[in-house]
Amino acid sequence: MYACAKFVSTPSLVRAGSRALYRPLSAAVVSDNRKAETASLLASPSTAASQQQVAVRGFQTSAVSRDIDTAAKFIGAGAATVGVAGSGAGIGTVFGSLIIGYARNPSLKQQLFSYAILGFALSEAMGLFCLMVAFLILFAM
Numbered sequence: 001m002y003a004c005a006k007f008v009s010t011p012s013l014v015r016a017g018s019r020a021l022y023r024p025l026s027a028a029v030v031s032d033n034r035k036a037e038t039a040s041l042l043a044s045p046s047t048a049a050s051q052q053q054v055a056v057r058g059f060q061t062s063a064v065s066r067d068i069d070t071a072a073k074f075i076g077a078g079a080a081t082v083g084v085a086g087s088g089a090g091i092g093t094v095f096g097s098l099i100i101g102y103a104r105n106p107s108l109k110q111q112l113f114s115y116a117i118l119g120f121a122l123s124e125a126m127g128l129f130c131l132m133v134a135f136l137i138l139f140a141m
Contacts, residue, residue, distance in 0.1 A: 073137055073141065076134075077135075077137045077138045078134075080130055080131075080133045080137060081130060081131065082130070083126060083130030084127045084130050084131060086126070086130075087123050087124060087127025090126070091120055094116050094119035094120050094123060095116060095120070097116070098112055098113065098115075098116040
């Protein structure tokens with residue numbers, strides 16, 4: 001495999017072939033000195049104009065790279081929203097426990113209800129944090 005890579009990257013093949021086939025578009029981010037050095041090494045009379053355009057080109061990504069990034073965003077956002085199901089289960093547990101506690105001792109109704117509201121608020125906050133992270137992944141990155 002090393003021999004194949006060495007053959008593909010020979011200077012004669014680079015001069016003869018297309019620069020777009022030799023180097024992917026996502027690798028176009030290089031320092032200005034390196035761009036000038038690469039352009040001077042690979043310059044030939046027939047490709048001088050195209051080398052100028054390649055040296056000036058900024059960061060570009062291919063369509064495949066953008067598709068992968070978009071898919072990763074959707075997968076990450078979906079994974080972040082799993083916590084909302086945990087929040088729903090937590091709220092159900094809190095109010096289920098409230099009903100059981102009230103059935104066992106009706107005189108503690110007010111104290112049990114205040115604890116249930118506190119548990120509901122904490123559980124709901126965790127669900128909202130999960131949704132916030134999902135929206136940050138989708139729209140802020």
